[in-house]
Amino acid sequence: MVFSIALRVTGEYGVAEEVAQDVFLELYRGVEKLESENHIRFWLRRVTVHRATDSLRRMARQPEAGAEEWMEEQHDFDGAGAQLGPAVEARLEDLLKSLPEAMRVAVVLRYQEEMLPDEIALLLKQPVATVKSNLQRGLQMLRRKAAVTMKEYVR
Amino acid sequence: MSGPERMKELEKMDEFERSLQRAMKRVDVRAETTAKFFAIVEEAERERQQTGKMWVTPKTGGKLLFMPRPVYRTWIGGAVAAVLAVGVFVGVHERQERKAEIARQQFETAMRVTDHALDQTRAQLQRVGLNLE
Numbered sequence: 001m002v003f004s005i006a007l008r009v010t011g012e013y014g015v016a017e018e019v020a021q022d023v024f025l026e027l028y029r030g031v032e033k034l035e036s037e038n039h040i041r042f043w044l045r046r047v048t049v050h051r052a053t054d055s056l057r058r059m060a061r062q063p064e065a066g067a068e069e070w071m072e073e074q075h076d077f078d079g080a081g082a083q084l085g086p087a088v089e090a091r092l093e094d095l096l097k098s099l100p101e102a103m104r105v106a107v108v109l110r111y112q113e114e115m116l117p118d119e120i121a122l123l124l125k126q127p128v129a130t131v132k133s134n135l136q137r138g139l140q141m142l143r144r145k146a147a148v149t150m151k152e153y154v155r
Numbered sequence: 156m157s158g159p160e161r162m163k164e165l166e167k168m169d170e171f172e173r174s175l176q177r178a179m180k181r182v183d184v185r186a187e188t189t190a191k192f193f194a195i196v197e198e199a200e201r202e203r204q205q206t207g208k209m210w211v212t213p214k215t216g217g218k219l220l221f222m223p224r225p226v227y228r229t230w231i232g233g234a235v236a237a238v239l240a241v242g243v244f245v246g247v248h249e250r251q252e253r254k255a256e257i258a259r260q261q262f263e264t265a266m267r268v269t270d271h272a273l274d275q276t277r278a279q280l281q282r283v284g285l286n287l288e
Contacts, residue, residue, distance in 0.1 A: 004181040089178035096179075111172070112179040116160070143171060 001041075001113070002048045008108045009052035011097040015059065019051045045113065046123050049105055056101055095145045103138030110135055183275075 002023050007016035026047060027040070034040045096104060109120045117135060121128040168176070 001181060003183075004179075007182055008179065089174050092175050092178040107175070108179065111176045112181065114176075139172070139175075142175065146171070 002044055004112060005045065005048045005108060006052045006055075008093075008096060008112060009049065009101075009105055010055050010059070012059070015055050016052070019048065019055055022051055023048050042123065045109070049109070049124065053101055053105065091149065092142065092146065095142055095149065098145065099138050099141060103134045103141065106131055106134040107138040107142070183271075 003016055003020040006019035006023075007013060010016050010019065023044060027034075027044065034043055096107065099107060105124070106120060109115045109123065110117070115123070117131045118128050120126075120135075121131045124131065
């Protein structure tokens with residue numbers, strides 16, 4: 001969980017390892033303050049997201065530029081009914097790295113951690129509407145990028 | 156997410172979202188990473204026992220004392236499960252001497268949360284002849 005979140009938010013294996021290490025060391029030092037399994041799980045996810053986004057900012061390689069263009073362009077990916085194979089799924093993970101930070105975090109928590117928008121909102125201390133917007137926009141951007149970059153796979 | 160709630164959410168997903176979910180399976184750290192890390196943990200624990208100093212200190216900002224060498228960074232962080240397993244065990248074991256019941260609950264909680272990672276950790280420990288018990 002921790003390593004996977006860190007990896008998908010930062011997009012870098014080595015950085016994700018450092019983030020995960022920091023998170024677990026912090027857990028080690030403060031484990032007695034955590035009261036239950038759910039509390040620890042919540043804590044791990046929140047701290048991991050914060051550490052990973054901090055690392056992402058330090059790396060200064062956020063793919064914000066051009067995000068709006070993708071939102072405005074018309075590239076329809078009609079996923080419904082299409083049978084997408086492992087190759088497409090691998091490409092989707094690559095495309096995830098191109099999402100802006102806020103959308104990427106929301107998508108990771110939604111689809112990797114299978115969290116509901118209100119759970120994500122609680123974790124990130126954001127309004128539910130913001131989380132839903134980030135999810136919707138992130139998913140929309142992924143669909144459009146997929147439509148452009150993966151035509152050869154989905155034909 | 157509860158069972159029925161998750162099912163409801165899954166039903167709402169289209170094929171693209173399901174593909175995305177499949178693409179985002181959790182990733183495990185490499186086995187060799189964990190194995191190498193255990194050697195470092197052992198070294199740190201030996202040092203701790205000899206010097207009486209904790210191997211994780213606030214001075215280092217939460218970094219392992221032996222971490223600065225970049226050559227190790229590719230694998231040491233990937234074995235965080237080992238840090239958790241050994242760290243939680245050591246911490247809880249000490250607390251058990253003082254407050255056995257509280258420590259037992261904390262240990263079980265931590266163990267449940269990281270059950271998958273700990274399973275791997277235990278296997279690694281056994282391979283190198285160590286036993287958490």
